[in-house]
Amino acid sequence: MPRIVFVTRTEHFSASHRLHSIHLSDEENAEIFGKCNNPNGHGHNYKVDVTVKGAVDPKTGMVINLVGLKKIMQEAILEAMDHKNLDKDVPFFQTVVSTAENICIFIWDRIVDELPPTVKLHEVKLFETDKNVAFYRGEEA
Numbered sequence: 001m002p003r004i005v006f007v008t009r010t011e012h013f014s015a016s017h018r019l020h021s022i023h024l025s026d027e028e029n030a031e032i033f034g035k036c037n038n039p040n041g042h043g044h045n046y047k048v049d050v051t052v053k054g055a056v057d058p059k060t061g062m063v064i065n066l067v068g069l070k071k072i073m074q075e076a077i078l079e080a081m082d083h084k085n086l087d088k089d090v091p092f093f094q095t096v097v098s099t100a101e102n103i104c105i106f107i108w109d110r111i112v113d114e115l116p117p118t119v120k121l122h123e124v125k126l127f128e129t130d131k132n133v134a135f136y137r138g139e140e141a
Contacts, residue, residue: 002055006122007063009050011073013082016043017098020087041085046103047127048077050111054119064119076110100128104136112138 018041019033029037036042050073054063080090086098096102104124112121125135 004053005056005063006051006053007066007069008052009066009069009073010047011050011077012045012047013078014043014045015081015084015086016041017086017093018042019097019099021097022095041087044128046081048073048107049123049125049127050107050121051123051125052115052119053122057118064116068116072111072114076114077107080110100126100132100134101136104134108136108138 018038019036020029021032024032050069052064052069056063081103084090086093086103088094090098090106092106093102096106104126107124107126108121111124115121121138123135123137125133127133
């Protein structure tokens with residue numbers, strides 16, 4: 001029976017955003033999101049962990065070549081979001097509030113189909129600050 005191993009790669013990116021829902025009034029947005037609803041936005045230095053799982057290949061000794069995972073993350077995360085205003089530069093967030101939860105889902109959706117068929121995406125974990133962390137494992141509601 002093959003042994004399943006989890007492998008995590010970490011990247012960092014900086015981005016700005018404003019927590020504001022098009023489905024709420026300005027007053028409701030201000031009440032719910034407080035200072036994070038500042039019309040000029042605010043920024044974070046994000047840390048993101050992408051964890052994959054799979055059987056260890058007996059020939060290479062790896063679940064995934066980390067060079068390949070680095071390339072996938074570069075395209076899916078850094079090129080899409082690093083030094084960007086998420087709400088203005090990333091089309092997904094023009095109609096979806098750019099919370100840490102939704103950023104996790106966005107990253108998941110960009111990575112899940114790019115992995116080799118022998119590897120499964122297990123978790124996307126986003127550190128918005130040292131104290132605020134969200135993670136997504138692909139579960140449906």
